[in-house]
Amino acid sequence: MARITAGVASSHVPAIGVAVDLGKTEDEYWAPLFRGYEFTKQWIVEEKPDVVLLVYNDHASAFGLDMIPTFAIGCGENFKPADEGWGARPVPEVQGCPDLAWHIMQSVIQDDFDLTVVNEMDVDHGLTVPLSLMFGQPEEWPCKVIPLAVNVVVYPPPSGQRCYNLGKALRRAVDSFDEDFNVQIWGTGGMSHQLQGPRAGLINKKWDKEFFDRLVNEPDELAAMPHIDYLREAGSEGVELVMWLVMRGALNRDVKELHRFYHVPASNTAVGHLILENNL
Numbered sequence: 001m002a003r004i005t006a007g008v009a010s011s012h013v014p015a016i017g018v019a020v021d022l023g024k025t026e027d028e029y030w031a032p033l034f035r036g037y038e039f040t041k042q043w044i045v046e047e048k049p050d051v052v053l054l055v056y057n058d059h060a061s062a063f064g065l066d067m068i069p070t071f072a073i074g075c076g077e078n079f080k081p082a083d084e085g086w087g088a089r090p091v092p093e094v095q096g097c098p099d100l101a102w103h104i105m106q107s108v109i110q111d112d113f114d115l116t117v118v119n120e121m122d123v124d125h126g127l128t129v130p131l132s133l134m135f136g137q138p139e140e141w142p143c144k145v146i147p148l149a150v151n152v153v154v155y156p157p158p159s160g161q162r163c164y165n166l167g168k169a170l171r172r173a174v175d176s177f178d179e180d181f182n183v184q185i186w187g188t189g190g191m192s193h194q195l196q197g198p199r200a201g202l203i204n205k206k207w208d209k210e211f212f213d214r215l216v217n218e219p220d221e222l223a224a225m226p227h228i229d230y231l232r233e234a235g236s237e238g239v240e241l242v243m244w245l246v247m248r249g250a251l252n253r254d255v256k257e258l259h260r261f262y263h264v265p266a267s268n269t270a271v272g273h274l275i276l277e278n279n280l
């Protein structure tokens, strides 16, 4: 049987990818950030996930105003890193897991979530930066990845509650897959940040800390928080945090917090990172 053994949350700031690609991870500005992922890099080598269900948002790379799926699942064999305007990142292609992805699609749609099936798409920093943070710079990514894209760019994004419920449906889907896979679910994006307008650069440490605590300890209550609270308190791009609720919904009510890291700033963003073990 396939099992979700852990959930990981991580910001996906594009400049982190640039720091990795240009060999700047030891620079004074970046070193404290990468130190926060050292525990994770060792932990994940021991965990050896077969598949990561990677919840992220596309930033007008694969999708745009011509096509805006609320939830899209990558069912293809592989996914290339996207050219986001300065050439594709020099990272490996992502190997998908079509058998499990198609099973999840079928199960989740029958569970009332209408996922869009995508067989071909390029994946941008939303997906590749968390992979770099977790795995460094290998020749090939050490596991398969199923991209699950959530629209948080064009209004309205799905509510926190809907994301949390999608996580629960994903859990049921993985639990009903026959092969013996060790599956992790990652929720990316966040924490507080605003990239535009008069409030650009907004960071709210107190609110971010509370979000961590509530995600771990009272996810049912946190899921009910409306978008306006994310916008007001965590900035316009802080709404990416609804994707952490997809991850949390796929885990047990009680989880073990293995690692928490918070760092300001990385580019314009408060970086948050969390590992939750799913006690089976």
Ligand code: DHB
Pocket: 012, 013, 014, 015, 059, 189, 190, 193, 195, 237, 266, 267, 268, 269
């Ligand atoms: C930044 C953060 C993001 O989440 C993103 O998608 C783009 C830019 C930033 O802080 O620069």
Ligand code: FE
Pocket: 012, 059, 126, 189, 190, 237, 240
């Ligand atoms: Fe983003």
